[in-house]
Amino acid sequence: MNMQIALLLGQDGLTNGAIYALLSLALVLVFTVTRVIFIPQGEFVAFGALTLAGFQAGKTPGTLWLLLGTGAVVALVDVVVTLRSGALRRIPRILLWNLAYPAATAAVVLLAKPVAWPLPAQVLLALALVVPLGPMIYRLAFQPIAEASVLVLLIVSVAVHLALVGLGLLFFGAEGSRTTAFSDASWQLGSIAVRGQTLWVLGASIFLIVALYLFFGRSIYGKALRATAINRTGARLMGISTVMAGKLSFLLAALIGAFSGILIAPITTIYYDTGFLIGLKGFVAAIIGGLASYPAAAAGALVVGLLESFSSFWASAFKEVIVFTLIIPVLVWRSLTSHHVEEDE
């Protein structure tokens, strides 16, 4: 191995590591706020990327029907619950977000022909389609069992994952897609070429991380999420709605997931089930951070990315083995250094 190869591998590792970092942040966020180990995180990566690819191929992506359908079910459930409790004032708001918004998006997708749009507009439309699915899934799958044990939440999470993967196959087919790059530029830096898309991935990841940092540190919603993560009951007593906190964390997780997918779709081929493995690597990183620390998770993600890149050079047949084996020493070290608290069942 010479310097040039090491630099290329490093560039590759950092690009993948940046994506894993984003996903690990989303996983930590969802887990601390709702105690859900969010396995479907990866599906948002695939849905975001394939929805954009669908626009670029001039097709109507199946996620549109998913949004309309899920929205209708959420509206039905919420209206029934509201009617029972008698809080009729809330009904217009429910209908606006779960029926009118998906219908408006559908009208844009079907009538405006996004195939001819500039890329940033296509990206925004893809996000507008996929991101609302996050809070809707929270409403349907997790809100009714918000107080259940971590294990029950995990099992429901697996079920949601399987359902979404199945829907992904139905919507997008078994074959993968690529999207056009944000930038075709490429710079010669010493002996290696730096691709524009790589810089986009790194830049967007850093931007999102800073934005999340500001959101949690400065905004009232961010502080509410942090309060819920630290003490659920205490936050509730202070007037913070745990339902709102759950929906908001799922919204952010869906946004991060879908945007990560859109970032990497020009670099690699995305399949309906690609998201799971990417999400799993993000999960390894999140575990390194003890599912609690954001900076440790982000650092862990970069380690995973670089380890993956260099092990694919040295021993490609054992790449996944090496990456996932990393979790064992981390768990051993964690269990030795931190005292274990038994969760109340």
Added chain:
Amino acid sequence: MKRKLLLAALVSVAAASMAHADIKVGVLVSATGPAASLGIPEKNTIALLPKTVAGQKIDYIVLDDGSDTTKAVTDTKKLISEDKVDAIMGSSITPNSLAMVDVVGAAKTPMISMAASEQIIAPMDANRRWVFKVPQNDSLMADAIAAHMSKAGIKTVAFIGFSDAYGEGWWKVFSKSAAANHLKIVDSERFNRTDTSVTGQVLKIISAHPDAVLVAGAGTPSALPEVALREQGYKGTIYQTHGVANNDFLRVGGKDVEGTWLPAGPVLVAAQLPASNPIKKVALDYVKRYEKAYGAGSVSTFGAHAWDAGRLLDNAIPVALKKGKPGTEQFRAALRDALENTKNFVGAHGIFTMTPTNHNGMDQRARVMVKIVNGKWKLEQ
């Protein structure tokens, strides 16, 4: 009076159909999961197969094994014990087909696999007696690639394959063919179907300076190493296996897969075959039927395996009907014998001549070398 006649006719028809039970064919495809790109066209093809043969109605019972070996075995047992099928077509992939061999052997039910590995039918034993296979053996394709390389003056070659049974199987047969053709393998790498980056493997291959690279993967995932090789400035020839022979590969690979060589079943370039080739007519007929039902450009070589399996079965049924009634053990045994006696049967992928020791029966007429030129498959003349 008329009404009475009609009634009598109806009753006799009903009685007749009760006496001659329908032929039941169990079909097991991997229409979901990692092998969905094989299973879906196969499943689509089943719908195009004739519903009656020799005046006998055929029921196709199609199940999806989800590319999962355990489910394939459970489904096979279910087809045999509950549906009492006369024959089984499937599964789409090698691990599932291998697991099914013992089940169909024990139940004495003929099975036609649509998966590629030679292990499914060799070495011949009591259970494999009941198993047939329609796709070309990997070794047939590997020989074609190695021979083509050596003819093109290639001396050194690097291999990058799936880190699963497909990649390992190819590594085995290709290293043998390469040795036979005096090719030196300078590097061997693995990658995963779901990998988002293969930069590491590609850099290692390039630093070994091979004249050619063989990518052994199936479907669109095998475009990734090729795209990465071109991105890093690799100038040599790139070979793929017949696993990539569908139009999605061209769509995903785009200009980066221009000039790629691969061996394939003749159905891939049916229209370009010389008129003297007997396969041309059958292959074109299949392409026409499939595209009529599922749209222009939708056809893939994988579906044609299901077509060949179905037609081999249709060819054997009339012979077997003389020996026994559907639903009986005699019928299944006769069906197996008739399949084994298939001689010079022209399919969309090749010409089948089965023997008691060779349950694939294809020869070099079942492969052509194809080059990707201007985003299209082009037959080597």
